[in-house]
Amino acid sequence: MPVRRNKNLKPQSTLSEIFERAAIIIESNQAFQVFDFVRILLELHSLRKPCKNIQESYLITLISGILYERISHEKSSSNVSRCKNLLPEILNQHINSKGLSDNSIILKIGQLILNELEPIVSQYLLQQSTDPLILIYIKLLQLVQITPFELMLFALLKTQQNHSSQSVFNLFINECSPYLPIFNLKPFTLVLDLDETLGHFDGKKFYIRPGCHDFLKGLSVFYELVLFTSAEETYANQAMKVVDADFLVKFRLYRQHLSLHEGKPVKDISKLGRNLKDIIIVDDRYSNFRLQPENGVHITPWYGEGEDEELNKLKIFLIKLVYHCKGNLVESLKSLQV
Secondary structure: OOOOOOOOOOOOOOHHHHHHHHHHHHHOOOOOOHHHHHHHHHHHHHHOOOOHHHHHHHHHHHHHHHHHHHOOOOOHHHHHHHHHHHHHHHHHHHHOOOOOOOOOHHHHHHHHHHHHHHHHHHHHHOOOOOOHHHHHHHHHHHOHHHOOHHHHHHHHHHHOOOOOOOOHHHHHOOOOOOOOOOOOOOOEEEEEOOEOOOEEEOOOOEEEOOOHHHHHHHHOOOEEEEEEOOOOHHHHHHHHHHHOOOOOOOEEEOHHHOEEEOOEEEOOHHHOOOOHHHEEEEEOOHHHHOOOHHHEEEOOOOOOOOOOOHHHHHHHHHHHHHHHOOOOHHHHHHHHHO
8 A cells, every 4th residue: 555755744853963963962961852853753663664662662752751841749859860871772773773572671661660650740730720732742642552653753742842732633733734744655645524424412412423443453554544624622522432442533623624615614625735745624514525525525514323334335335436446446436336
């Protein structure tokens, strides 16, 4: 399966130059220089992609170090030092392409850092007043194992920009068009509506459409999943806790991301930052994808009825579409719909 390449992340330095710069940051006596280190990792990733264990070790160590610095505790200072001391060890394994076995001492130290952090975080969450940014870092730490490495680094950099959002998902998108960052992603993008497509809100409770969990899980293998809803952000994120408990949909766009066309709101998928030939949008309203009707797949709206097979049928169709595609997903959609 082809992958999108991020042309904007071309390496600017050699491996040895990157190693020297990282070592200076790590060995400095200044505060934990996490964001400078993250920038180096993004550059290094384009030269030498680390294995999964190294990726997770980087992220756990970096985010844990941030949390230890920000949450006042008697163990904070010693654990910040432990995180700083662990980073050059991970970096050495990365640059020398040694990888990390599951019983590596680095992984064991990382687990120790996490184990000591857990009660500190739990105690912090019981406080009446909490820092929204600390809550963001806690959420990022929970997402380490299920989020692409580059996307996590992108999110960490955004936290440096005094990002005021209380939703971690806003860290995964750009503030303006193109909304989606470009990394090594799946070749196709599936844009999904929320209300009456994935579920229904009756005024008191949000009900998930039959087959929704299997729909998201099955299609996440083939497509980059994007939520694009006309709803407000707070409501949508609450609903997605029911719809997407596994956090398969990392990219989320809301009412504020709609465009106006002839005075009426519309979902303009040309603003996503993806090639239109690789995008499919699913919605229960034709008007929502009227700017790109050739990319649209209409689904029968669901209002909470018990019997419904639309998502199951659509999942089969969209998987078939991937295997049928010979370079242009939209053209394949046309041929299958005829």
